[in-house]
Amino acid sequence: MAQDASSRISGFHKMSPDERRDTVQRVAGLDAAAVGQLGKPGNLEGHVADHMIENMVATFAIPVGIATNMRVDGRDVLVPMATEESSVVAAVCNSARQCYEAGGFTTSVSGGEMIAQVQLVDVSDPQAARIRILERKAEVAALCDACDPMLVRLGGGFRDLEVRIVAAESGAMVVTHLIVDTRDAMGANTVNTMAERLAPFIEEWGGGKVSLRILSNLADRRLARARATWPLAAIGGAGVRDSMIAAYRFAAADPYRAATHNKGVMNGVSAVVLATGNDTRAVEAGAHAYAARDGRYTSLTTWEAAADGSLVGAIELPMAVGLVGGATKIHPTAQACLAILGVDTAAGLARVIAAVGLAQNFGAMKALVTVGIQQGHMGLHANNVAIAVGAVGDEVGALAAILVERRQVRQDVAAAELDRLRTRG
Numbered sequence: 001m002a003q004d005a006s007s008r009i010s011g012f013h014k015m016s017p018d019e020r021r022d023t024v025q026r027v028a029g030l031d032a033a034a035v036g037q038l039g040k041p042g043n044l045e046g047h048v049a050d051h052m053i054e055n056m057v058a059t060f061a062i063p064v065g066i067a068t069n070m071r072v073d074g075r076d077v078l079v080p081m082a083t084e085e086s087s088v089v090a091a092v093c094n095s096a097r098q099c100y101e102a103g104g105f106t107t108s109v110s111g112g113e114m115i116a117q118v119q120l121v122d123v124s125d126p127q128a129a130r131i132r133i134l135e136r137k138a139e140v141a142a143l144c145d146a147c148d149p150m151l152v153r154l155g156g157g158f159r160d161l162e163v164r165i166v167a168a169e170s171g172a173m174v175v176t177h178l179i180v181d182t183r184d185a186m187g188a189n190t191v192n193t194m195a196e197r198l199a200p201f202i203e204e205w206g207g208g209k210v211s212l213r214i215l216s217n218l219a220d221r222r223l224a225r226a227r228a229t230w231p232l233a234a235i236g237g238a239g240v241r242d243s244m245i246a247a248y249r250f251a252a253a254d255p256y257r258a259a260t261h262n263k264g265v266m267n268g269v270s271a272v273v274l275a276t277g278n279d280t281r282a283v284e285a286g287a288h289a290y291a292a293r294d295g296r297y298t299s300l301t302t303w304e305a306a307a308d309g310s311l312v313g314a315i316e317l318p319m320a321v322g323l324v325g326g327a328t329k330i331h332p333t334a335q336a337c338l339a340i341l342g343v344d345t346a347a348g349l350a351r352v353i354a355a356v357g358l359a360q361n362f363g364a365m366k367a368l369v370t371v372g373i374q375q376g377h378m379g380l381h382a383n384n385v386a387i388a389v390g391a392v393g394d395e396v397g398a399l400a401a402i403l404v405e406r407r408q409v410r411q412d413v414a415a416a417e418l419d420r421l422r423t424r425g
């Protein structure tokens with residue numbers, strides 16, 4: 001941005017995307033190539049993108065790859081994954097291949113309930129207030145269900161009422177949880193509407209003052225689970241198994257390692273969440289909060305040896321995803337990805353995502369305890385480096401192969417090798 005340029009642009013939100021790009025070009029001092037790049041059409045039409053967020057100037061393309069070899073609850077499924085990270089898709093394909101003959105992934109869900117929180121502060125008698133609110137369960141149910149009759153017709157709606165007393169530094173807060181089955185919607189809008197609707201009643205019944213009214217991303221009534229068995233012959237023997245179990249124990253015991261271990265899980269989870277137009281941040285927040293539910297951050301997965309010696313992995317994490325509403329419904333690529341998956345319920349989608357998270361974790365741990373992460377990663381990363389230095393078409397593969405062979409996947413080496421390739425013709 002030019003030194004004296006201002007970020008205060010009046011009426012920016014009212015401009016068309018073309019006008020916004022012109023304005024950004026002027027204010028940020030962009031060259032024609034950069035502004036041309038922003039204006040390129042992708043597979044999300046400008047008029048759709050312009051209605052999805054404010055101040056839209058461009059769309060951002062991320063590769064979508066297909067994870068093959070996935071068998072989930074006895075059904076073979078192709079899983080679309082949107083990710084910028086090399087080797088994420090390949091790792092799932094490899095991991096799933098190694099447990100395919102043993103049956104693939106078995107999954108389950110705990111239910112489809114979201115939680116909305118209504119926070120009440122300045123309550124003189126929090127214990128009694130809690131009981132007074134609980135007494136109103138039938139009214140709460142009726143008020144919540146009246147917010148979304150369509151949801152009720154689809155079999156969803158209010159399920160339960162909880163009132164917690166949260167000891168905060170400022171004193172006791174009375175926190176009401178509205179527990180709502182949101183069926184095939186992620187449900188954020190639904191439960192937020194209910195929380196706002198209920199707020200004045202909670203205030204009246206509890207005394208005190210309502211402050212926040214918002215869902216909790218710790219969706220622990222909407223857990224997705226998956227497990228799978230990897231026979232010893234498929235994974236390279238008992239030594240690999242034991243090293244993988246030891247790697248898991250490291251994550252289970254040490255939050256520094258658990259953060260990386262779970263990041264690997266989320267490489268898979270978030271890629272499917274994004275490909276299906278769901279809210280990656282909601283799922284990530286839920287996963288990490290769940291990983292710390294006992295007061296210490298730990299692994300989202302577990303790994304053990306079965307009686308026959310096989311390696312058994314399992315995962316359990318909140319999975320607030322939907323098939324209707326939000327970007328899922330209006331992003332045409334998300335719709336196409338859902339068609340590839342062939343799931344017809346949010347729970348079905350959640351199950352597949354859990355399976356992918358487990359497969360991803362298997363792949364990362366196996367690489368880490370055997371060849372190391374860089375070997376597989378660098379092969380794919382070499383393509384990115386080749387593209388970054390200007391390789392095009394067949395040059396990309398040729399240059400990447402040279403970098404891998406030299407074990408020097410670096411931009412300076414790539415630039416020099418590309419020159420050499422071109423000189424040799």
Ligand code: MEV
Nearest residue numbers: 260261263264364365373
């Ligand atoms: C990289 O994106 C993910 C890993 O670091 C996960 C792990 O260490 O388990 C490889």
